[in-house]
Amino acid sequence: MSKNIDWSNLGFGYMPTDCSFVSNFKNGAWDEGELTTDHNIVLNECAGVFQYAQTVFEGLKAYTTKDGDIVTFRPDLNASRLADSARRLKIPPYDEAKFIEAVKKVVLANADYVPPYGSGATLYIRPYIMGTNAVIGVKPADEYQFRILVTPVGPYFKGGAKPISIRVCDYDRAAPHGTGNIKAGLNYAMSLYAIVEAHEQGFDENMYLDAATRTKVEETGGANFIFIKGNKLITPKSNSILPSITRRSLCIVAEKYLGMEVEHREVFFDEVKDMDECGLCGTAAVISPVGRINDHGKDIFLPSGMTEMGPVCTKLRETLTGIQMGTIEAPEGWIVKIK
Ligand code: PLP
Ligand code: COI
Numbered sequence: 001m002s003k004n005i006d007w008s009n010l011g012f013g014y015m016p017t018d019c020s021f022v023s024n025f026k027n028g029a030w031d032e033g034e035l036t037t038d039h040n041i042v043l044n045e046c047a048g049v050f051q052y053a054q055t056v057f058e059g060l061k062a063y064t065t066k067d068g069d070i071v072t073f074r075p076d077l078n079a080s081r082l083a084d085s086a087r088r089l090k091i092p093p094y095d096e097a098k099f100i101e102a103v104k105k106v107v108l109a110n111a112d113y114v115p116p117y118g119s120g121a122t123l124y125i126r127p128y129i130m131g132t133n134a135v136i137g138v139k140p141a142d143e144y145q146f147r148i149l150v151t152p153v154g155p156y157f158k159g160g161a162k163p164i165s166i167r168v169c170d171y172d173r174a175a176p177h178g179t180g181n182i183k184a185g186l187n188y189a190m191s192l193y194a195i196v197e198a199h200e201q202g203f204d205e206n207m208y209l210d211a212a213t214r215t216k217v218e219e220t221g222g223a224n225f226i227f228i229k230g231n232k233l234i235t236p237k238s239n240s241i242l243p244s245i246t247r248r249s250l251c252i253v254a255e256k257y258l259g260m261e262v263e264h265r266e267v268f269f270d271e272v273k274d275m276d277e278c279g280l281c282g283t284a285a286v287i288s289p290v291g292r293i294n295d296h297g298k299d300i301f302l303p304s305g306m307t308e309m310g311p312v313c314t315k316l317r318e319t320l321t322g323i324q325m326g327t328i329e330a331p332e333g334w335i336v337k338i339k
Contacts, residue, residue, distance in 0.1 A: 003112045007119035010154035012284060017113045017150050021106040024132070025092050025144040033102060033146070035109050041145070048131025048141030055185040056085035057128035059283045060245075062107045062150070062338060064117045065326030070107060070339040072125070073324050075100050077245045082127060085182035090140035091129050099127065100336070106148045107338050113152050117325060120160070124153040124284070128185075156222075156284040157204060161309045161317070163291025163302075164280075166220065168269070169194050169206035173221065173240075176212050180240030191221035205280065207293060209269060210238060217267045219244075223282035226250060227267065227275040228312040233260050234275070236267040246281045246320070252331065253319050260312075273300050277310035287317040 016039045023033030048054040058078045063071055079100055083093035103125060107114065115121035127148040131141030157164055171194040174180020179187055191206070198206050207225075210216040217225055217236045224244035227234040233254040235247055254260040272278070278290040291306040292299055304310030309317065322328030326335070 001112060002116060005113075005115075005152060007115040007121040007152070008154075010115070010121045010152055011158070012124075012153045012156045014151050017110045017152075019106065019109050020150070021102045021146075021148040023094070023102070023146045025146070030092070030094060030098075030146065033098070035106065039149070041147075043132055044134045046134035046136055048133065048135045051135060052131075052138060053184075053186045053189065054089055054091065054131035054141055055128060056082060056089055056091060057126060057183055057185060058082045058085075059183075060103070060125045060127075061283055061324075062114050062123040062125060063324050063326075064114050066117055067326055068117070069326065069337055070111060070114050071324075071326065071335050071337050072103060072107065073336075074245055074249065074334050075103050075336055076333070077248070078103075078127070081183060081243065081245070082129070085184055086129055088179060088182045089184055091131065091144055094129060094146045102146075102148055103127070104336075104338050106150055110150050111339055113150065115152050121152055121154045123150050125150050153284070156282075156286075157288050161289065161314075163289040163304070163306050163309065164204035165202070165292040165294065166205040166207050166290055167198055167201065167203040167294040168296065169198070169208050171206075171208075172211040173206075173208040173218065174211065176210070176240055178240060180218070180238075181242060183242060188221065195221055203294065210240070215268055215270070217269055217272065220280055223280035223285040223288070225267070226279045226281050226287070226313070226316075227272070228277035228279075228310065229275050231260050232263060233312075233316070234263045234265070234267060237264050238266070244282055246283060246286070249334070250281055250287070250316055250320060253316060253323070256331070257319050257328075258315055269295070275302065277304045277313050278302050279309075279313045279316075286321065287313050289313050
């Protein structure tokens with residue numbers, strides 16, 4: 001029985017569900033893992049995660065399809081990205097096949113929290129790994145915990161598909177040879193000062209530029225950029241942005257489903273004023289349209305306007321969510337059925 005939740009009015013927030021998945025790494029190996037109803041973690045005060053932020057995470061979603069199945073989207077890519085993130089922070093990677101099994105298990109156990117088809121909400125899945133034993137000298141932990149929590153969510157930005165305003169940010173999110181290309185908690189800690197300042201100034205998000213030259217578009221604190229120019233989808237390429245699974249999927253959708261040209265390349269900030277549409281893409285953001293970009297007091301208004309999503313972003317969003325919700329045929333292997 002589906003839980004009695006007002007699905008259509010959910011924001012992007014946390015609520016505890018029936019259970020989470022937990023597995024521990026000790027003496028050089030991950031255990032089998034199990035479901036737990038305990039949503040709290042008790043760790044030593046000196047745990048690696050607390051002292052030196054040794055933690056990485058993922059984000060994916062479970063959807064109810066039109067036919068009533070519960071599915072998830074390309075979890076193999078989350079499994080491999082989590083392993084990449086882990087290796088970069090000297091965390092023992094979690095087996096990729098077992099990751100997918102654990103996702104299935106925890107979603108199935110919380111099936112009543114998967115929002116119904118058409119509600120606009122989804123079940124957000126947050127896998128993460130943290131260093132759990134005490135470390136005081138700067139070094140990797142020896143023991144780790146892998147957990148997956150799930151929580152039903154609505155749109156990441158209030159207003160859903162209404163265009164947002166962003167500003168060019170003077171703080172950097174990631175260094176040229178740093179950790180911007182992995183999903184490490186530390187990257188998000190880095191962005192907190194900037195996002196609070198942006199909100200105080202009336203902006204929804206920050207546009208980060210490349211730290212070395214400050215001439216190229218990178219990403220926001222939690223999503224990659226997409227730009228539309230004519231029949232082209234243009235997405236920024238950089239070694240210091242997160243390889244978004246949504247963005248990689250949209251490039252395929254644009255080319256194969258919508259007959260668009262796709263360019264994944266460096267995008268100079270100077271080019272932005274000539275774009276037709278701009279959007280943020282990610283698991284949480286899906287595609288959120290950007291209507292206005294403020295560059296130190298000077299506004300760029302995208303021709304798509306401030307009232308609704310532009311026509312190409314709308315088509316991309318409808319095609320992607322149609323694939324996820326089972327109304328449009330998916331490329332081989334993209335949809336993994338849970339129930
Ligand atoms: N960029 C950052 C910094 C993110 O945190 C996310 C969210 O996961 C994304 C991009 C989008 O990635 P994905 O589409 O894989 O969710
Ligand atoms: C996601 O889209 O899954 C994210 O992790 C973005 C944000 C909530 C950090």
